[in-house]
Amino acid sequence: MSKPRVIYWFRTDLRLHDSPALKVALDLEPECLYPIWTWDPHYVYNARVGPNRWQYLLDCQNDLSSSISKLNPRSKLFLMREGPTTLLPKLFNSWKITHLVYEKDTDAYARQRDIEIAKLAHEAGVEVVTRVGRTLWDSDRLVEKNGGKATMTQKQTIAAGDKIGNIPRPIPAPKFLPDPGELNLDFESQKPDIDADLNAPHRSSSDKSYAKIAGPNGDFAIPTMEELGLTPATTPHRGGETIALKTLAAIIKDEKYTATFEKPNTAPTAFEPQATTLLSPHLHFGSLSCREFYWRVQDVVDNYKGKASQPPTSLTGQLLFREMYFAAHAKLGFSFEQTYGNPECKFIPWHLPSKIDPKSGLKTREYIVDSAQADEWLNRWKYGRTGFPWIDAVMRQLRQEGWIHHLARHAVACFLTRGGCYIDWERGLEVFEEWLIDHEPACNVGNWQWLSCTAFFTQFFRCYSPIAFPQKWDREGKFVRRYVPELVHYPAKYIYEPWKAPIADQKKAGCLVKGDGSEFEDGQLKLYPKPMFDFNERKDLCMKGMKKAYSVGLRGNDPKVIDGSWSALFSDGDHPLGRVEQKTRVDVDEKVGRDRKRRGQGTLDNVITKKE
């Protein structure tokens, strides 16, 4: 009998250590093993991915490829520039593949894609083998053990996990890898249909992502940022399994830090070094296995002589939040990613809601500009020009470095939604999707729902102040001075509220608080914007709005939300920026059309390009 010929399809599992799927591929004792990556057009054009995450991904691919080559110099990560649904069936045929092996993916898009791929493989007579390795427990089994319901608390998640059983110990990296087979590409390559490139704002030159299937030199090399036409990354954070394991080892070595870690007691204002592990992007790309992380931490905790911290605030507790969000996503699918149609989400009439495709019931890339004021606030928030130094510092750190502390995410998310602008959490989610190097669909959605008090968390009266909160951690304002350098010479007394500094002090500090952030200099003096609103006034209005929305008590799947008649339940005074027009879904679509016409394409980035 002939031996298996296997494609190992790498996706979000860019590592060799603790990979159950890679192990099962090797256990097949294949005659040849092709480690491949295919460039999914969904990620290239439909997902929002800024240069920092692109670079991080390329880092992970390069590190993995060189690790593969160390085990077998004839092998590497073979990178192909074609979408998986068109490419894989051709490879099955050309390379006489018997088995396709991959790690089970988690988000709604990837799961849908994998069902399609499995069907194509079945039609080609190729056996598909998958294993769970991205989560501590299989998300579908967590849902099953949670009574078939979405996991909405960490308690439920732990209880469901206990019913499944112990978290498996990590397995070691393989000691050898089989040769790949012949790399003939005796077929026509197919370029993807592109209706829009969401990442066009990040391209400085023409996009050659799909120019040639095996790359410009025909050697299956990992592309460069230049080949992808992307502007250079600005982050100091670099990806790859080698760095991930080194970072983990350094954390574990500090037993006290590892065993007594409590998330709420870590400073969001700390930088170089930051107060938390910064392992999240490694978990996202799979350059670190979550089980490896879990057990290396748990072993330290179990041997620790003092009092160790416990979930949810401990290090392992952070992994359990991840499990909860993954399982909720597994249960709710695409509807998890939006309020509309989502039974677990409270309905709150935010500004700038997503435009919904009436056919699918899913959000589109467009949103409704029901308030020009709110649209301006969103723009100023995104680019760190709100006039609140703490908020602006965090947003600029996010844009430059692609990573911000978890509590900093809380602060800016609260500010954009229920604690300031009253803007839809789905707008904030998109900005995080674009800029975070650790962007994980389920975690991003879950955290935005949490912070906006849309789901998971309901105590909307707990509201982060952009002044008192950072002051608790950083009275001197070192963090603000780092990321909002125009304020570097401000006295600590005014660093979080520079508009209160007398003009003489402003001049002495070399920066005037003036304007809306569209200008940066006034003669010799730098400019920092005036606060875009009175925070306390806005906070009170938002809380009033939240109280009303909670008392109306609609969920995302309520018929009144679906057909738009919800607006009859809210009166003029119930909305922080005045009345939202009553619109049925169809009317809303027309309005978006008008807005797009009026504002060019109507996207946020066009508005910003004009300003810059």
Next chain:
DNA sequence: TGGTTCGTTGAAGAG
């Protein structure tokens, strides 16, 4: 995994 206000309590210092 909040902020603010207001009341209580007790330490510390002035006289």
Next chain:
DNA sequence: CCTCTTCAACGAACC
């Protein structure tokens, strides 16, 4: 030594 004042520290109640 007593009395009065101040204020930090804490906790409850409310948003």
